Amino acid sequence: MRATRPKDEDGFTLIELLVVLTVSSVVIGALVYAMFTTAHNTAATNAHFARSHDAQIFGNYLTADAEGAVGTSASTAHVTANGTACVPAGQSGTSVLRLGATRTSTTFGTTTVTVNYVLGTDNRLTRWKCDGTTSTSNVVGHAVADVVATCKAGTTTQACAAGSTGLTVTVTSTTDNGDFDASNAYTYALNASFRAAYAPSPTATPTPYQPPAGGFPIIALGNSTTSPSFSLSGNASVTLPPNAAVATNGYAYYQGSPSLDPASTSVNAGGACQGNKCSNLGSRYKSPAGVVGDPYYGLATPTSSTSRTGCGSTHAASPGTYAATLSISGNCVLQPGVYVLQNGLDVGNGNVTCASTCSAGGESGVVFVVTGGSVDVGNGSVAVPKYGGTNAPTMHGFVVFQPRTNTNAMSFHGNGAFGGTGASDKGIIYAPATTFGYNGTVDLNVSQLIVNDLANNGNASLDLS
Numbered sequence: 001m002r003a004t005r006p007k008d009e010d011g012f013t014l015i016e017l018l019v020v021l022t023v024s025s026v027v028i029g030a031l032v033y034a035m036f037t038t039a040h041n042t043a044a045t046n047a048h049f050a051r052s053h054d055a056q057i058f059g060n061y062l063t064a065d066a067e068g069a070v071g072t073s074a075s076t077a078h079v080t081a082n083g084t085a086c087v088p089a090g091q092s093g094t095s096v097l098r099l100g101a102t103r104t105s106t107t108f109g110t111t112t113v114t115v116n117y118v119l120g121t122d123n124r125l126t127r128w129k130c131d132g133t134t135s136t137s138n139v140v141g142h143a144v145a146d147v148v149a150t151c152k153a154g155t156t157t158q159a160c161a162a163g164s165t166g167l168t169v170t171v172t173s174t175t176d177n178g179d180f181d182a183s184n185a186y187t188y189a190l191n192a193s194f195r196a197a198y199a200p201s202p203t204a205t206p207t208p209y210q211p212p213a214g215g216f217p218i219i220a221l222g223n224s225t226t227s228p229s230f231s232l233s234g235n236a237s238v239t240l241p242p243n244a245a246v247a248t249n250g251y252a253y254y255q256g257s258p259s260l261d262p263a264s265t266s267v268n269a270g271g272a273c274q275g276n277k278c279s280n281l282g283s284r285y286k287s288p289a290g291v292v293g294d295p296y297y298g299l300a301t302p303t304s305s306t307s308r309t310g311c312g313s314t315h316a317a318s319p320g321t322y323a324a325t326l327s328i329s330g331n332c333v334l335q336p337g338v339y340v341l342q343n344g345l346d347v348g349n350g351n352v353t354c355a356s357t358c359s360a361g362g363e364s365g366v367v368f369v370v371t372g373g374s375v376d377v378g379n380g381s382v383a384v385p386k387y388g389g390t391n392a393p394t395m396h397g398f399v400v401f402q403p404r405t406n407t408n409a410m411s412f413h414g415n416g417a418f419g420g421t422g423a424s425d426k427g428i429i430y431a432p433a434t435t436f437g438y439n440g441t442v443d444l445n446v447s448q449l450i451v452n453d454l455a456n457n458g459n460a461s462l463d464l465s
Contacts, residue, residue: 054125055171058140059190061127062169064300064394065099065115066192093120096147097169119147123174145174166193212266214244217464219292221432222453223249223270229453230267232258233275236438236456239463240265247292250453252285254278258456268292294432294450301403302369302392304340316355319363319391325373328352334384336363338392344373344408347380347416354384363389365427370402375431377442378414385420386427386447399427399446407433410451412442419445438462 097117116128117140125141141147151167173186217240222229229250232238237259238246244265246252251271258277260267266284267273273285306320311332319337326341328350336358345368354366367387368375387395395401399419402410410431412418420426426447429436436451438444439458446464456462 054141054144055188055190057138058125058169058171060300061138061140062190063192065127066167093118093126096125097149097167117147117149119144125171141171143174144171146172166191212243212245212268214241214265216247216268216292217241217244217448218246218454219295219448219450220246220248220250220452220454221292221294221450224453225250225271227453228253228274228455230269231255231453231455231457232260233455233457234258234459236458236460237261237462238456239461239465241465245286249292251287252278254281254285260284296430296450297432299394299401301371301401302338302340302395304338328380334358334366336365336387337389338367338369338387338395340369340371342372344370345375345377347377347382347418349378350380350382352380352382352384358385363391365389365399365425367392367395367398367427368400369395370400370408370431371406372408373406374408375400375402375410377412377416377418378440379416380414381417382419383417383421385425397428397447398430400429400431402431402434404433406431407452409435409437411437412444413437413440415441417443417445419443421445 095116096119099115114130116130118126118128120126123142123144124139125144125147127138127140129136129138148170149167150170168189168191170187170189218230218238220229227250229252230246230248231253233253233255235257239261240246242262242264246260246265246267246269248267249270252267252269252273253275254273254277255275256277260281263284266286267281269285269287272287273281278285304319304321306318308318308320308322310322310324310326311317311328311330315331316333316335317326317339318335319339321340321342323342325343325346326339327346327348329348331351331353333353333355335355358364358366364385365387366384384399386397386399388397389395400410402408410429426445428448428450429446430450432450432452434451436449436454438454438456439460441459441461444462444464449464
């Protein structure tokens with residue numbers, strides 16, 4: 001009898017299936033847990049970066065606002081000094097800090113500027129700036145649970161009132177869903193100082209200048225008693241808009257055959273005129289006329305993390321930070337934007353223009369932020385419009401911004417040109433701690449010149465009309 005061969009038994013036993021299901025559930029569970037953990041960590045990381053970014057933005061605004069709060073107190077009152085509501089009707093929230101200042105415009109009209117920081121019911125912290133009758137806003141914090149402002153006099157904490165020298169603002173965040181959770185709170189503190197206004201006699205109570213109808217196109221902040229802060233000598237001439245004036249905290253020197261035109265212009269000075277032609281000014285020389293302040297005191301200096309080198313063989317340059325002197329001896333086309341010059345600007349026989357995109361949307365115009373070194377313009381030409389871009393809105397209207405920390409001189413000589421190409425392109429040259437030397441026939445096409453002291457001599461002709 002032949003033995004029967006057993007058939008093949010394909011498939012899995014019940015025990016094998018149970019083992020596979022058990023192992024699979026463990027693996028899938030681990031994968032799902034890992035996915036959820038990764039998603040949660042990513043969200044937490046993104047939230048952390050967002051809050052850090054908010055802290056940087058808030059800190060930048062707060063520092064500038066506190067520095068600009070010259071001679072005023074910090075308060076949580078929700079109105080401006082003239083009683084007009086700074087935050088428009090319908091904007092809900094609680095004012096957590098108010099900073100105010102009396103500032104002067106480029107024509108030295110007095111304007112009350114108030115900044116209200118308001119914590120909304122949507123947990124957003126908004127900065128409202130009121131300048132006269134206009135209100136503008138910027139969101140400086142998201143998912144904010146609480147803001148506490150504490151003022152101090154020196155190192156002593158006190159209520160926010162007159163005599164405060166600085167403040168600390170502590171911000172506590174919410175969780176991502178807007179609910180406060182102490183275990184997951186993100187808290188940071190910002191410190192800022194109130195700074196006294198620049199004035200020639202810090203111990204005296206200054207009387208502000210009363211601006212003429214044409215404003216102050218030239219402001220010399222220096223107040224030396226041994227050297228003039230505004231000097232015209234030789235055949236030098238200055239032309240201003242009708243009914244405008246030179247404002248200086250020191251005295252003027254008027255020597256040789258100088259001229260100040262037109263006849264409706266004047267010099268408002270802090271000290272008596274010196275020189276053999278002072279009598280030619282007659283009643284146009286007003287002294288003592290009061291104290292002129294720095295209209296842009298406390299304005300933050302912009303920075304750039306993009307490193308650049310000179311114009312190079314491409315004869316073109318882009319916004320960024322220039323560690324070496326930006327020296328131009330040939331043609332150079334600048335892209336619109338902010339040029340941070342750590343070692344100054346030197347234009348010999350060069351020809352600098354702005355690219356065709358200079359007046360386009362986004363970035364427009366050029367501003368040289370001279371944080372170090374000097375500015376020297378000879379026979380070259382720098383024809384660029386004032387800055388009006390989106391990357392540094394505080395620089396709008398400037399063509400040169402040299403912060404108070406840079407005391408190096410500016411020299412304009414030869415027969416070149418500097419500034420805008422038309423009346424609407426003119427910008428401000430701001431160098432409050434600088435000696436501005438002008439002894440050539442450089443066509444200076446700017447709207448305002450703010451320096452420490454100005455010397456215009458030889459056959460130099462300075463036209464700000």
